[in-house]
Amino acid sequence: PxxxxxxxxxxxxxxxxxxxxxxxxxxxxxxxxxxxxxxxxxxxxxxxxxxxxxxxxxxxxxxxxxxxxxxxxxxxxxxxxxxxxxxxxxxxxxxxxxxxxxxxxxxxxxxxxxxxxxxxxxxxxxxxxxxxxxxxxxxxxxxxxxxxxxxxxxxxxxxxxxxxxxxxxxxxxxxxxxxxxxxxxxxPNYFNDLNETVPTILQVFSSICDKCGLRLENHSQRPQKIDAPTKVSLMDMPVQEFKDILLYLCDTCTTLFAFLDIFPEASRTMQKHEFIHRLASFYEVIVPELESAIKKRRFDETSLQENLWKRLSHSRKKMIEAFHCIINNMCLQPILENGSDNILPFIEDFLQIFTALLHQKRFLTDYDEQFPVADDISLLQQAFPVLDETRTSYIIKAVDSAWEASGRSKPTFATGNT
Amino acid sequence: MELPRLTGALRSFSNVTRQDEYTVDSSDLMTKRSKLKEYYCQTELTWNDLTHFVENVAQNEHQVVSENLRTLLKAARQLVGIEHEQETVESAAVFLFKTFHDKDHVGHEETKAVKQMFGPFPSSAATTACNAVYRIASNFSEEELQKLLCANEPAGQNSHVHFGKTIKFSFDSFVLEPSEELPLNWQTDNQKDFSLDY
Structure with a gap:
């Protein structure tokens, strides 16, 4: 033997x-x-x-x-x-x-x-x-x-x-x-490789926006090509091109979520590149435009229109779930596991992440619909009773005002100061 | 048409892969077929073993069995092509014997196996081979045949436990999970773009 x-x-x-x-x-x-x-x-x-x-x-x-x-x-x-x-x-x-x-x-x-x-x-x-x-x-x-x-x-x-x-x-x-x-x-070299891969993932977000004729918040960091062809808008592009954008988005979001779901320990490496802020910006830019284009474009077959809508809806869900995976791994889970010891840095991370997100109103309401922010804040308050209430109520109010601005009614299960 | 994928972009634009360049064309199928032929030429069971084995039949069956062996060789030659050496034809005949020894007709699995080995082939040749093997094999017990076929298998290949055989595997995969249907009133939304309020 x-x-x-x-x-x-x-x-x-x-x-x-x-x-x-x-x-x-x-x-x-x-x-x-x-x-x-x-x-x-x-x-x-x-x-x-x-x-x-x-x-x-x-x-x-x-x-x-x-x-x-x-x-x-x-x-x-x-x-x-x-x-x-x-x-x-x-x-x-x-x-x-x-x-x-x-x-x-x-x-x-x-x-x-x-x-x-x-x-x-x-x-x-x-x-x-x-x-x-x-x-x-x-x-x-x-x-x-x-x-x-x-x-x-x-x-x-x-x-x-x-x-x-x-x-x-x-x-x-x-x-x-x-x-x-x-x-x-x-x-551990795989963590280095992951770290090197994140900019390419962010580049994929930019590339999807480019194809749609849209720009991400941090897009100006990249020089514009002088001979870049004039972009066709989402309404005018050939249907196959439009379909490909939705397929690419759907695959990208599902793959990212699948990876984070299996290996949430990757969160910290990804967040070194402010990944979730970029993800939320990407969502904010791309989702309303694609929704509007799917509704307004003329399709020879209604089934294709419905399929593309489903694909977008699925992508939205996966982006939000991927975001939640990272928040959960970086902030919520350590708070739950550590009890009252050494939880301040995690609480601070949570508050900073959400404070920086408050202007991404569409993302915020969609996220709140799936993972009520007020529930997480309540968790924070239970774990750390002397939490600065000014900061938490500021976040909750911003979420509520995002709901008001959206014109949609906040679901009853999403608790908050409504 | 290749579907756009995140991992396709990562393979192309990140520097964390081997950057293998490969294009899938049918030339590798040809290479694979010839490798398989080579492999069977190297397997331990030979035509000699087979002819020696069938000598054990009763005296009165000798002639019938010999005729069927000749038919099998002839069918093998039809399948590999007349330009090949006797040695290749014999190993093809051994392959046919292994494939058909427990079959009374050429089924789907056997057709697949013969095609993998020889490429497109005349079905009459396969049927002739199958019938000949069936007539030869009917002179022996299942145990005797298994002994012949397994005694010469390369050690440690078929005897080893298949990794993962007992591991539970699920075919459940990610499907589209839309959280909302296309709004029925989207045309109304559309009309909001037009205003009569001049």
Missing amino acids: QTLPLDQIQLPVPDKRTGKIQHLPALHPSRKKDRHFVLYKPPPQDGTPALVEEFLERANFIANDLDWLLALPHDKFWCQVIFDETMQKCLDSFLHYTPRQYDEFVNPNPAVEEVQKHLHRSVFMIFLRMSTHKESKEHFITPEAFGEIIYDGFLFDIPKIFDLCVIFGKGNAVLLKKMIGNIFNQQ
Whole structure:
């Protein structure tokens, strides 16, 4: 039985030319099988028989190869995943291109559905195995070596982690939390990578605004391109372009929420870039304009208009939930956990975040509708009875006035000073 | 058409990935097919093993079995193409034996397996192979056949427990969760833009 960690095991191997025994690490490229994994392609949307057939052939190759990989013993599995680039690209292509259920992709072919389900499960199991440094008492890798292997070999990277959360996070949250938690714990460089990724996420917000001909609050930081084409307004752009904006928004918001829901510990890193303020500004700018455009544009099919509305409504919900995840992780949870000790910095954070948000009236009312601000403030008051009431009542009044300005009636469950 | 995705943008514009450039075309399917053929050529069960194994049948069945082996080889040659070496044809015949040993007709799964191995193929060749294998296999018990097929599998592959087999997995995924329907009075909202109050 294997007693040493896999990264320290040496195996006796006869030299092919001399026959002399030499010792090689158990994790060595020569132990990789030349399997040649093919890349994943999503199912064809139009159901053309030749394309369906090609998809099935490709998908069945992958399904068989993944089954083979899952059946490999611990040492051979790790040799394959570390040294087989075709396997890594295959997994990456699946994560990147597999349809998300919210895409509302429908392919009625039962064989397509069956193999998609097979791949869905197998890909998850491969990533689960790759995120486990201790598979059993006998089969394990030292945590430090594991951290290096997964990071240096790009077995996991931030886009893949985001994909894993959005593809598998709804149904397999418990396992996925352990997986992602273990990856970040064993390799803190992922926090640095996340930190480097946040500006690109913010850039995606700006890019969506640009496509809509809108500008974010902090947009002036970026120089305007001299030869930038004149923007088409949301009312005039081709319907496909308009649809793409909604698809992009929907995917962006769902993916962000999925990641934060699975790994709320990312909140502090994201907030280094004032993420939630940027998110709220983005919401404030984009939501009313898109709502208005969906209502006013002419659509050949009402079903498309309804679908786009649903997509926007879903995106709004996910942006608010993502915001709440961060508030909860950074302020509310520590207050609840710490009792009365050392909670002042968290209370201060909460008050500062909301004070800075008070001019984002549309965001504020929508947030308050889902997560009543007054309830959180009441929590703060219970945890810290000598809380400065001037500041809290200022926030509550601002929320109420945002409701008044919106012309909508505040739901009865959103408590406040109304 | 590729759907716009947040992680697509992160792959393209952040510097935290390997920045793999890959395009999916059908050339990798060709490569995969030839790899599979190579793999089966290297599997331990050989044509010799098979011919040796069938010698165990009763004396009066010898001729029938030999004829069926010849039919199987002929069908294998049709599937791999006449330009291939005898060795490749024999390993194709072994593959067909493994595929059809417990089947009395060419079903969906078998068609899939044969196609994966040889690409598009004449169905008559598969049917001929299947019938020949069926007639050969009917001379042996299930146990004898399993012994032949499993004795030569590479060690540690089929015997190992499939990782994750006992892990509960859910197919539940994120779906659209709209919090409100398209307002029925949106046309009224629209009309607010027009005013007769000059």
